[in-house]
Amino acid sequence: QKEVEQNSGPLSVPEGAIASLNCTYSDRGSQSFFWYRQYSGKSPELIMSIYSNGDKEDGRFTAQLNKASQYVSLLIRDSQPSDSATYLCAVNRGAKINNDMRFGAGTRLTVKP
């Protein structure tokens, strides 16, 4: 079992729809969770971070965390063609003094005009 799992996609949604991206992780001790967006040939850029159970909203993006189910998701409302990218889920397993960040392989999202 991979430490951080994502559906590789591609996930295709029409412009204006809601895109739902999912991520599961294996280590129950994980403490912080991140979503990065990566355009082809570019480096990852941070979209959202979430640390406690529930929802966190930022503009068109909502991150959801359920530690009991070891599940993190990202919802993109009113999807735009410019949202077409690979979305990486990252999980930091370590205690505050350590770095133990693990990334999923990413889900490729295509938003069709």
Added chain:
Amino acid sequence: DTGVSQDPRHKITKRGQNVTFRCDPISEHNRLYWYRQTLGQGPEFLTYFQNEAQLEKSRLLSDRFSAERPKGSFSTLEIQRTEQGDSAMYLCASSFGVETQYFGPGTRLLVL
């Protein structure tokens, strides 16, 4: 630009040659990380520094790889006797403590 910078952006080398990459983190960030990313995969952790101390190294980091951060500012990653399997994007990220990591543009390495 006050973000993370990396140099060079692209490197083509022949198998067996040594290469060195540089990363300049965001100035107030005390932590610096190196990752490697191959096509279709997420970034894989290689090593990280807190100030000038190298605190963790992945088992992915073979003896041919060495990283330094001599003054707690910029860092270098050297690969000796490169192999074709070393071809990848090498990403540097920085953070302040355990806060969010911000990535540089990456160095794309191609070993022929």
